[in-house]
Amino acid sequence: MPFTILTGGSFTSTGAGVKIPLPSSADFFTTENVTQEAASNPNTVIKGRWFGSKFGTGASPAGQGIKVVKTTADLTGVFSAGTGFTYVTTSPIVEAQAAAAITAITAANPAVVTQTNTYSNGDIIRIYSTTGMLQIGGMDFQISSVSGSGYTLLGLPATASNGFAAAATAGYTRRISAYNAVEPEYLYITNISQATQAVVSTSVDPSSHYVVGMKIHMSVPFSFGMTQMNQLTGKILAVNAVSATSNIGAYNLTIDIDSSTFTAFSFPASTSSPTATLFATLSPAGASTQFDPVTGVQTGYNFQIQPFRTGQFVPYMFLAGGAQSPAGANLDVINWIAYKFEN
Amino acid sequence: MTFSTGITNIDKMAPELPVQASEDLLSTPMFNLIHSFGVDLHHAESYVGKTTRMSRFERLSTDGGQLDGSGIDPASEVPVRSDIDATMEIYAKSIVTNEQVVLWENSKTLTKFTALLGQWLREKEDLLMRDLFSSSVSYINATGGLNGDQPSNISLNDVNNIENILLGNDARTMLTNLEATLKFGTAGVRDAFIALANTNLSADLQKVQGVLLKSAYPTQEGIRPEEYCSISRFRFFVSSKGAKIPGASLKGNTVYTIPMYGLEAAAKIEQNNYTAVIGYRPPWVVSSVAQNSQLYAKFAIARAITNQNWISGLNVTTFQPS
Numbered sequence A: 001m002p003f004t005i006l007t008g009g010s011f012t013s014t015g016a017g018v019k020i021p022l023p024s025s026a027d028f029f030t031t032e033n034v035t036q037e038a039a040s041n042p043n044t045v046i047k048g049r050w051f052g053s054k055f056g057t058g059a060s061p062a063g064q065g066i067k068v069v070k071t072t073a074d075l076t077g078v079f080s081a082g083t084g085f086t087y088v089t090t091s092p093i094v095e096a097q098a099a100a101a102i103t104a105i106t107a108a109n110p111a112v113v114t115q116t117n118t119y120s121n122g123d124i125i126r127i128y129s130t131t132g133m134l135q136i137g138g139m140d141f142q143i144s145s146v147s148g149s150g151y152t153l154l155g156l157p158a159t160a161s162n163g164f165a166a167a168a169t170a171g172y173t174r175r176i177s178a179y180n181a182v183e184p185e186y187l188y189i190t191n192i193s194q195a196t197q198a199v200v201s202t203s204v205d206p207s208s209h210y211v212v213g214m215k216i217h218m219s220v221p222f223s224f225g226m227t228q229m230n231q232l233t234g235k236i237l238a239v240n241a242v243s244a245t246s247n248i249g250a251y252n253l254t255i256d257i258d259s260s261t262f263t264a265f266s267f268p269a270s271t272s273s274p275t276a277t278l279f280a281t282l283s284p285a286g287a288s289t290q291f292d293p294v295t296g297v298q299t300g301y302n303f304q305i306q307p308f309r310t311g312q313f314v315p316y317m318f319l320a321g322g323a324q325s326p327a328g329a330n331l332d333v334i335n336w337i338a339y340k341f342e343n
Numbered sequence B: 001m002t003f004s005t006g007i008t009n010i011d012k013m014a015p016e017l018p019v020q021a022s023e024d025l026l027s028t029p030m031f032n033l034i035h036s037f038g039v040d041l042h043h044a045e046s047y048v049g050k051t052t053r054m055s056r057f058e059r060l061s062t063d064g065g066q067l068d069g070s071g072i073d074p075a076s077e078v079p080v081r082s083d084i085d086a087t088m089e090i091y092a093k094s095i096v097t098n099e100q101v102v103l104w105e106n107s108k109t110l111t112k113f114t115a116l117l118g119q120w121l122r123e124k125e126d127l128l129m130r131d132l133f134s135s136s137v138s139y140i141n142a143t144g145g146l147n148g149d150q151p152s153n154i155s156l157n158d159v160n161n162i163e164n165i166l167l168g169n170d171a172r173t174m175l176t177n178l179e180a181t182l183k184f185g186t187a188g189v190r191d192a193f194i195a196l197a198n199t200n201l202s203a204d205l206q207k208v209q210g211v212l213l214k215s216a217y218p219t220q221e222g223i224r225p226e227e228y229c230s231i232s233r234f235r236f237f238v239s240s241k242g243a244k245i246p247g248a249s250l251k252g253n254t255v256y257t258i259p260m261y262g263l264e265a266a267a268k269i270e271q272n273n274y275t276a277v278i279g280y281r282p283p284w285v286v287s288s289v290a291q292n293s294q295l296y297a298k299f300a301i302a303r304a305i306t307n308q309n310w311i312s313g314l315n316v317t318t319f320q321p322s
Helices: A034-038 A053-058 B099-104 B109-135 B156-168 B199-207
Strands: A003-012 A018-021 A028-033 A044-051 A066-070 A074-078 A085-088 A100-102 A111-114 A124-131 A140-142 A144-147 A150-153 A170-176 A187-192 A199-202 A214-219 A233-239 A252-255 A281-287 A290-292 A297-299 A316-319 A333-341 B040-044 B051-057 B081-087 B089-098 B193-198 B227-231 B234-239 B255-261 B266-271 B277-281 B292-305 B311-316
Touching: A018 A333, A028 A034, A034 A044, A034 A333, A044 A085, A281 B292, A316 A333, B040 B051, B081 B266, B081 B292, B089 B099, B089 B109, B099 B109, B099 B292, B109 B255, B109 B266, B109 B277, B109 B292, B156 B193, B156 B234, B156 B255, B156 B311, B193 B199, B199 B227, B199 B234, B199 B255
Parallel strands: B040 B266, B193 B234
Antiparallel strands: A003 A333, A018 A316, A028 A044, A028 A333, A044 A066, A066 A074, A085 A316, A100 A170, A111 A150, A124 A140, A124 A170, A144 A150, A187 A199, A187 A281, A199 A252, A214 A233, A214 A281, A233 A252, A281 B081, A290 A297, B051 B081, B089 B292, B193 B255, B227 B234, B255 B311, B266 B292, B277 B292
């Protein structure tokens, strides 16, 4: 089973963990800390090796691998659990985590969730089986300010004037993939302001999915009040440019639709579920590319974000950071190489 | 006690090789491919980058326009162009075969593997188009069903809501009408939009008010085997790989997404000089001792929703949780 070297690279460590994308997957992965190899510091990791599942009983457990530690001579050992390599091959949307129980969601802007959890800032979670906030059951949210006992939903202005009469007292969550299978993806709308340039709040940070110049198509069911907005298409003028206030969430898009005379947007009451039609969403509708000779700004040519393309999960190798780990200590230069079996 | 009959029979002399290959290979299961036939096919030129731009001019305003005789020209209008971009992506799969397999396996191994790769190619393409529909289109939840979940199971009202959206956005139907004939138990079928559903919804589709199962169409000529029924202005096509999202309903049940669309709502773009290649690398290329050969399939595809006004969709759950 001959090996092929897939790819390799080098980075300067910040002391933190590093993710290395491996689109074609890998069977063997090595790191070398060239800074520490040339230095005389004792008890530092200078090499790391990870063996994939094709090595059978010799495969490396998740979060571990083989390390070579520099003492007076090279010393080979095993990374402690969680300090070595973690090969991530499936996204949470494929391998959903177990459901976790919520004990409360505040009726405030932003909404704050109380839940014992192991989530990280920026994770996307799906909330369901809610009690007291039935109108968000099944929606996806990006979370921030995560602690072990709760987190904030910056994209949910759960105020009384936005349709939330009371806090949720129970519910469940699952963490899902940060990206849908295809980008740009549809987003959940959590509020639309009444303004000459409407501000559309979304449940996740739109800056990863949309840029200025792109067009969005609005789907706003009757139950959300602002019926005039339904099925309109608008152009994005700004992303996350408006601070959270009143019913506007921290994640928002400013668009070129004048909603100042529209009826107000508001979530249907929790008590009207499950008969109220859900959800309000926006979806990608292309872009209007143009050049403004006054400002010199070109819009609509962001080919990293604008075109339809795969958003599917890419396998990656996570290297734990620190002097005893493969990603090294601050300013260490790390070389890495990924290999794969030919067959 | 038994006595020999003196006859040499099958009990005494079994065949030296106790198995033989049947002359016909059994079918490899293949799911219904429903996600591509309703989309437009475009081609990307070679050597001009991997992003294809499809552009549409939006219609001009119909406000005003009357000349009042004053001699003052009416204000001109700047046409608005919408650009739909899609990035070309390449997918591939290979099978490496030891010469001993080719030598000793029943005949035409490489031919069978080629067919297998061809099936992968079509299935993968179908799933990629499915993912486009499930990721980049706005869906609304069904509420007319009686299962108490959000979304509910599918109902006629929910289907009619989507028809309203598409007609209100001037979408054009995809399929022409089937005229009624003098056949007992049949009825005419109106010109229709397309709806794509998971096979798990078949039981619920049968119960929707006004459903016309395929067998009740006035003709079966030209009807695709994947088609299941007609409801309102939609003809439903089903596949076991139709989109579904586990644990996404209010009650945590599986949500099925049903894209429903008309003409020119979505596009599949193929790459000139590349699309759908199946190739063979002989043993003396793959292996230093000429023992392993390789078959591969590759294709290039870009996908896009070309008009969000002409596509919408329903989120539904099943009446009995599945």
